[in-house]
Amino acid sequence: MxxxxxxxxxxxxxxxxxxxxxxxxxxxxxxxxxxxxxxxxxxxxxxxxxxxxxxxxxxxxxxxxxxxxxxxxxxxxSYIKNKYEKLLSYFNEILSEVSKDIRNNKEEYTEFLKNVMEKAFTSIKSDVIVVHPCKGETTLVKEIIEPYVKSNPSLKGKSYAIGEEIDCDGGLFFESKDKREYYNGTMKAKITEIRETLLPVIAEKLLSDL
Missing domain, CATH: 1.20.5 (Single alpha-helices involved in coiled-coils or other helix-helix interfaces)
Structure with missing residues (x-):
């Protein structure tokens, strides 16, 4: 138990x-x-x-x-506007200086006048073209235009007349005898062309940098 x-x-x-x-x-x-x-x-x-x-x-x-x-x-x-205005001012100063340098250098200015003559005689279809020099430049233009026209076969059949001087800062103004056609070859017009071509490029660059 x-x-x-x-x-x-x-x-x-x-x-x-x-x-x-x-x-x-x-x-x-x-x-x-x-x-x-x-x-x-x-x-x-x-x-x-x-x-x-x-x-x-x-x-x-x-x-x-x-x-x-x-x-x-x-x-x-505001930044873009200020920068664009500064660049525009600087750009205009450069163009102004370049145009002055060209006018003060007879060889370069002669080449410039020949260049605008070629463009004017090509673009104006009329057989008779009136050429208007800037004030005080008629003698210089006569010295250049006659040998230029004679030595250029593509201008055969074209004739020209020296018109009244105009108030401009270099270059030439061309028009047909009936005034229906014209070509603005003044220095001011050429500067405007350059400005209108390059400023959009500058503006695009400014925007792309932001």
Whole structure:
């Protein structure tokens, strides 16, 4: 009988021991799981805070961009306008200096006059062309035009007459006898052509640099 009691007690102790170990294991796993959940919650909370901060920064930046976009555009336009005006002024100064240098150099000015003569005689279809020199340049034009016409076979059948002098800063003005055709070969007209050709290129360059 006593042996049976002892056996029962041993069994009870073993069961109790196993139960205690299982409880410890369960508690340990529960503690680990609780820590994991807490850590995940911390990470999630941090991510939510960071996302909220990013969202607030994005909203703030978008608001600033909306408010200052018109001002930024105005500043950009003002910048382009100022830079364009400075370049235009500088460009005009260069053209003015070049035209003065050409007029002050007889050889270069003679070549310029021959060049506009060629373009005028080619573009005007009339057989008789009236040539108007700038004031004070009739003698020079006569010295150039007669040998030029005689030495140019493509002008065969063309004739010319020296018309009244006009108020201009170099070059020549050509027109047909019936005044239906004309060619503006004055220095001012040539400068205008150059300006109209190059200024769009300059403007495009300014815009592309922004």
């Amino acid at each position: 006593s042996e049976d009691v002892e056996m029962v007690e041993v069994i009870i102790r073993e069961i109790r021991k196993a139960a205690e170990e299982e409880i410890k294991r369960i508690l340990s796993e529960a503690e680990k799981e609780a820590k994991r959940i807490v850590e995940e919650a911390k990470v999630k909370a941090k991510e939510l805070r960071e996302e909220k901060i990013r969202q607030l920064l994005h909203e703030h930046r978008s608001k600033i961009e909306r408010e200052y976009a018109p001002k930024r555009l105005e500043i950009k336009r």
